[in-house]
Amino acid sequence: MVWERRTEWPLVVAALMFLLGYALPILDPGVPPALRSGCTVILAATWLVFVVDFLGRIWFAERRGHYLVRHLPDLLVLAVPILRPLRLLRLLVLVKVLNRQAGNALRGRVAIYVGAAAVTVIFCAALAVLDAERGRPGANIATFGDAAWWAVTTVMTVGYGDRYPVTVEGRFVAVGLMVAGIALIGVVTASFATWLIDKVRQVEAESRAATSADVNALRTEMTALREQLALRADESTGNGSTQKP
Amino acid sequence: MVWERRTEWPLVVAALMFLLGYALPILDPGVPPALRSGCTVILAATWLVFVVDFLGRIWFAERRGHYLVRHLPDLLVLAVPILRPLRLLRLLVLVKVLNRQAGNALRGRVAIYVGAAAVTVIFCAALAVLDAERGRPGANIATFGDAAWWAVTTVMTVGYGDRYPVTVEGRFVAVGLMVAGIALIGVVTASFATWLIDKVRQVEAESRAATSADVNALRTEMTALREQLALRADESTGNGSTQKP
Amino acid sequence: MVWERRTEWPLVVAALMFLLGYALPILDPGVPPALRSGCTVILAATWLVFVVDFLGRIWFAERRGHYLVRHLPDLLVLAVPILRPLRLLRLLVLVKVLNRQAGNALRGRVAIYVGAAAVTVIFCAALAVLDAERGRPGANIATFGDAAWWAVTTVMTVGYGDRYPVTVEGRFVAVGLMVAGIALIGVVTASFATWLIDKVRQVEAESRAATSADVNALRTEMTALREQLALRADESTGNGSTQKP
């Protein structure tokens, strides 16, 4: 817990640095070699930060083996180079931090989270697919504009087919995007459903269900009645011990 | 409140005028120059109406700064020329006005609102994309029929890919349409879900939950019993002060 | 009511005849002229049956004007030739009749109804789009196999774009199909949602809510107590009129 709280902001900074080092050579293929080397250094440095954070979290976990098994995806993202773009998803922590300020209304928080997550996922997927596709034979995604447009049509499950990945890496990015799209549709639909159910329920709510509290109040009244009765019995007969419950 | 009620109908008229001035040069590219100038004048006049309405709403707001922050999108639509087509969404007010006449059944109102909003959004998006795409190199949307057909396939997330925008403006229109489409699917699904849940609940409803009213009636009965008991006690013992609760 | 019950089976027969007369010239463009004329006669005859049924329903309606307004779509389908394929939707009555035999489980009935309705709608849409598209310049739907394949990809909102309508009539068929597809997804999702909610509720159901019946039983007990008390008061004091509630 302490580790997670302390590392939150450093990890946000590292994710932003990673975004810079990852996005720059992709967005501008003609960057000077010095800047490109700088980006490589940044990527290595942020990778180190993420590894240290992961080791720290395992170290402070109560059941280390259990924690490792449950966070296997985090390990894979750190260890397998091809999963590198997924490190950008660390930026979702930023959404979480910002969201904490945003107050308490559950539905509003879901809306902000979904919106920010969708933008983050689309941006990262566009970068990753551009990295995978540009310059490959038969590829039709050549600029960041094309890549972002393709990412939007994919995540919304529209899929015009004017742009689509042709490489294996690009297709894996697409699969991830589609899964995110299905989840997005699911969350949006679910939000509308709960909103509508609430509206309908409010109309019905004038006949409120009796709560345990209502019944308990009744019970207190009942106990008072029994005591009153027992008292009277004592007064009229004189023996107050047999009728006490 | 008073401002909103008073400006409702003028705004509907302004939105319809805006629709006329916006749609005419798009639907018929060969309009005579005089008519085209007239449309430009209408667009400027309706813009003024919208600006005055916005200033009025801020003026009469209780917390002006707060109101401005919450209605930032309205400000952007008025200030940024490229967001101009969004002013057509003012027509949704018309749906709201008509809907007020339509009675009280929540689900029916949702259906009418969704249907009218979908038609309005599709029509406006078709106009906007036609304006953005026609005559551009590589564009495949050249007539209003094509644009409307493209808008329908997009909002339904079908996306055949026989028509698609190629300009940046057109793609932004598409993103807006897709978001509307996801919301549309969400609302339709949610409506079916609540309808089905209601149907299932009606079958189960023969064992109605006890309401607070039921329990309160019981409590009144209980109080009457205690008073009856206290009265009897008074009669038989003669001292009516000690047992009153 | 009587009219609706009496005309149910004749209408099913008329719809099947209409299907025959409508589908035959579409499925086999090379039918001999005699058969083609026969189909035209069948279409006219079934049209008469539908008109007579509509007039009868208005005649026996309690509030005729109100009925006419509410069934305006039926009138349009009968009066406007281009809406003719929609008469095939009469076959959905068959689903309703068959469904009545199928017993009472709500969810099962929804599944059967949705499945049968989907197949009917896809079949009718494939016929209508083939009728609209075949032989037109630039059309890519030329056989019933193509049309059915296109209808399935459309209703499922997949939309590969290998086949798509290019005529106005065909595009209207497509819009109807897409709306049906959105409704289909909505119903399927809603069914899963209610099923899952029921499963979750069953787990929680061990603490059943108190029903009105429970509370009413308690109230009867209370009334009995008050009468018992009143009886005892009569016995001990001798005056039985003042304490009766």
Add this chain to the structure above:
Amino acid sequence: MVWERRTEWPLVVAALMFLLGYALPILDPGVPPALRSGCTVILAATWLVFVVDFLGRIWFAERRGHYLVRHLPDLLVLAVPILRPLRLLRLLVLVKVLNRQAGNALRGRVAIYVGAAAVTVIFCAALAVLDAERGRPGANIATFGDAAWWAVTTVMTVGYGDRYPVTVEGRFVAVGLMVAGIALIGVVTASFATWLIDKVRQVEAESRAATSADVNALRTEMTALREQLALRADESTGNGSTQKP
């Protein structure tokens, strides 16, 4: 029941063998003739196993005719050669077996089941469509990579249209995949909806509905009160028979 439990693991083995014999000649069209014959033998052997299992299940069923009617799809999969790929769905039993180990949380089990089922269905559909399409005139699915990519875009209802089936067999595979896709979206959406409803409900849960148990406790108290009252009546009047309830 005993038959089902005893045959579970043999059927899993048979399904894996069937997968081997079915997938090998499809994945590598250039297998030596000896291996190809071996695969044919394996397919025949596993078919025999499935037939024996089906006969056994009918034999041990309580109402054999009823069982046969309800499991007609199983019979069709065994009898009709073109439905052969559906035998691969036997592998879903494996998911069921693994799932039994996975504990009790309903939502977690749904997630695992949906994920595993989606992967199985996509893999089997890719094999089946590759078998149907490869080498046909006009086909654009020629490798397993293409087939898997097509299957994913179809099940997610994205449908770019860069790959699509052109044969009747391939299109039937596609229809099955799309139905699975709609079901997948439905389940995912429903899961989010129930999760969100639960979250909202937890916030509201501080006013818990009164249960039957609460009311019954109250009733016991009431009965005790009446007995107490009857006892006192006996003591004061001396005749204990008339006032017992």
